[in-house]
Amino acid sequence: MEASKSPDVSGLTLRRWGQLALGIVCMVAIANVQYGWTLFIDPINQKHAWGTTALQWTFSIVIATETFLAMPLGGYLIDRSSPKWACIGGPLIAIGWYLNSIADALYLFYVAAVIIGSGTGLVFAAVYGNAPKWFPEKRGFALGLTAFGFAGGGVLTAVPLDNVIKTSGYEAAYQWFGIGQGIVVFVSGLLLRAPLQGEVTASASARVSQGKRDYAFLEMLRSPPFWLMYVMFVLVGAGGLMLQAQLAPIARDFAIDKVPVTILGLTMLTPIFAVSLLQVTNGFSRPAFGWMSDRIGREGTMFIAFSLEALSFFAMVFFAKDPIWFVLLTGLVFFFWGEIFSLFPAICADAYGSKFQSVNYGLLYTAKGVASLLVPLASMLKDATGSWSYVFIVVVMFNGIAAVLALFLKASRKRFMAREG
Numbered sequence: 548m549e550a551s552k553s554p555d556v557s558g559l560t561l562r563r564w565g566q567l568a569l570g571i572v573c574m575v576a577i578a579n580v581q582y583g584w585t586l587f588i589d590p591i592n593q594k595h596a597w598g599t600t601a602l603q604w605t606f607s608i609v610i611a612t613e614t615f616l617a618m619p620l621g622g623y624l625i626d627r628s629s630p631k632w633a634c635i636g637g638p639l640i641a642i643g644w645y646l647n648s649i650a651d652a653l654y655l656f657y658v659a660a661v662i663i664g665s666g667t668g669l670v671f672a673a674v675y676g677n678a679p680k681w682f683p684e685k686r687g688f689a690l691g692l693t694a695f696g697f698a699g700g701g702v703l704t705a706v707p708l709d710n711v712i713k714t715s716g717y718e719a720a721y722q723w724f725g726i727g728q729g730i731v732v733f734v735s736g737l738l739l740r741a742p743l744q745g746e747v748t749a750s751a752s753a754r755v756s757q758g759k760r761d762y763a764f765l766e767m768l769r770s771p772p773f774w775l776m777y778v779m780f781v782l783v784g785a786g787g788l789m790l791q792a793q794l795a796p797i798a799r800d801f802a803i804d805k806v807p808v809t810i811l812g813l814t815m816l817t818p819i820f821a822v823s824l825l826q827v828t829n830g831f832s833r834p835a836f837g838w839m840s841d842r843i844g845r846e847g848t849m850f851i852a853f854s855l856e857a858l859s860f861f862a863m864v865f866f867a868k869d870p871i872w873f874v875l876l877t878g879l880v881f882f883f884w885g886e887i888f889s890l891f892p893a894i895c896a897d898a899y900g901s902k903f904q905s906v907n908y909g910l911l912y913t914a915k916g917v918a919s920l921l922v923p924l925a926s927m928l929k930d931a932t933g934s935w936s937y938v939f940i941v942v943v944m945f946n947g948i949a950a951v952l953a954l955f956l957k958a959s960r961k962r963f964m965a966r967e968g
Contacts, residue, residue: 559746563681567689569735570674573633574696575703576731577640577667579724580609582701582826583708587647590717597653607919608660609667614916617668622905623764625673630905633673634736637729639666644725648718670732671912673739676905679896680741683757686896687845691837691889698830698885755844758964761900767907772898772963775956777914780891782949783853784918786860786942787884789925790877791825794818796926797935803870810874817870821877828882836886837893845894846957850950852890856883857946864936864943898960 584606592602625632643663650656674693682689704724711720767773790797798804798818808820815823840848859879866872895908925938 562742563747566681566739567678567692569738570678570693571696572735573636573670573674573732573739574693575700576728576735577636577670578697578700579704579708579728580640580663580667581606581697583705583724584609586705586709586712587717587720590712591656594717595651595653601653602656605656605660608657609664610919611916612661612664613668613671614913617665618672618909618912619764619906620909621665621669622672622676622907622909625669625676625905626903630673630677630739630741631737633670633739634733636666636669636673637731637733637736639663639669640732641725641729644721644728648721648725666732668909670736672905672909673736675892675908675912676901677739677741679893679904680901681747683747683901685838685841686755686893687837687840687848687889688834689837690892691834691886694833694837694885694888694892695830697888698826698833702826702830755841755897756960756964757897758900761902762898762907763903764906764910767899767903768910770898770963772956772959773911775952775959776891776894776898776911779849779853779949779952779956780887780911780914781918781921782945782952783856783884783887784915785921786856786945787881787887788915788919789922789938789942790880792922793925794821794825794877797867798873800929800935801868801873803868803873806870808870808874810871817873821874824874824878825881828878829885832882832885833889837889840890840893844957845890845897846953846960848886849890849894849953849956852883852886853946853950853953856880857943857950859883860939860942860946864939867935867939894956898963 588599588602591597592599621632639662643659643666646655646659646662650659675690678689678693679686708720708724711723762770795804795818798821803817806817807814808817810820813820836848836852839851859876862872863876863880867876891911892904892908895911896904899907925941928938928941929935
């Protein structure tokens with residue numbers, strides 16, 4: 548009997564990690580949509596002179612379409628059919644990037660943004676919904692690796708993308724990378740599948756509380772834990788998005804944007820070094836804290852991460868004007884920030900089950916879109932006070948509140964699970 552079980556166990560292991568790997572590949576392939584955009588702005592503006600502000604709406608439309616439309620609606624479709632719908636994201640992204648390569652009017656970039664955001668949203672919904680189904684006993688780590696694919700993909704592909712833009716023009720980069728990314732997403736997405744009933748039976752550790760049944764999105768929206776999660780996601784998300792968007796202006800206002808920094812034998816200008824380091828720490832944060840949450844619980848991990856995030860921003864008030872400290876603290880901030888993209892999908896699946904995870908997390912993920920709306924307020928606060936210190940203090944308060952709410956979330960989930968039986 549034992550001998551007959553071994554091949555099945557081995558086969559299940561291969562299937563589980565194979566499905567996770569396919570999801571990670573999809574995430575790597577779509578990373579340039581977000582992380583590569585900054586490389587296109589100046590070349591496009593030099594050719595068409597539409598202005599940076601007008602062009603930045605392209606990026607905003609992609610994120611808004613992905614966050615508020617494609618993820619929840621695509622998730623609803625995927626939960627009731629198959630994660631293979633992710634494959635449609637490939638052609639959509641390829642079409643959008645091709646349209647950008649030939650666009651001679653600003654509105655065409657906006658149209659392409661809607662198409663691209665629809666494609667990336669489908670991919671997000673599929674892979675974030677599929678990973679916890681295959682790894683119920685290590686959801687945090689599996690989702691962390693999935694999220695790492697998105698952050699790591701930006702690091703892997705930024706240099707070759709930049710080289711093509713500089714040597715052959717942004718049009719060629721849009722065409723060739725669009726085709727390549729589209730093919731990768733199409734093939735990988737087509738191979739995705741959810742586990743069959745009874746195929747995966749492992750359960751989480753005793754330290755991770757999981758519900759006994761699956762909740763449809765309307766049931767989830769009526770439950771108090773969801774709204775606690777939503778507020779926490781907005782509060783923590785806002786700080787990282789603000790620093791990500793304002794990193795160069797902050798360095799310029801601190802008069803360190805032209806100062807070279809040397810750390811461990813590497814020398815770069817301060818903002819460039821900070822961006823490079825944050826991409827690394829942001830990526831590794833996701834599986835690291837996901838793994839921790841599988842062992843000590845989601846809310847406990849959130850409390851630790853959000854508290855350390857608050858301390859990192861507090862340190863920036865006093866030390867960020869020093870170039871070396873600016874770089875190191877930026878890396879710390881994003882190490883304690885990136886974990887939201889593994890902890891929140893994991894706790895969403897814990898609380899409401901994995902059957903409807905694509906749409907449920909798609910709705911929770913709209914908190915990132917809400918958080919992005921707070922980013923311009925940071926610039927307004929800085930202009931009103933004349934200092935970034937006040938912005939950092941507000942972010943410290945946001946993260947401190949979120950850390951406390953994590954403790955309330957644990958109690959709220961216990962009451963919810965007890966009431967639901």
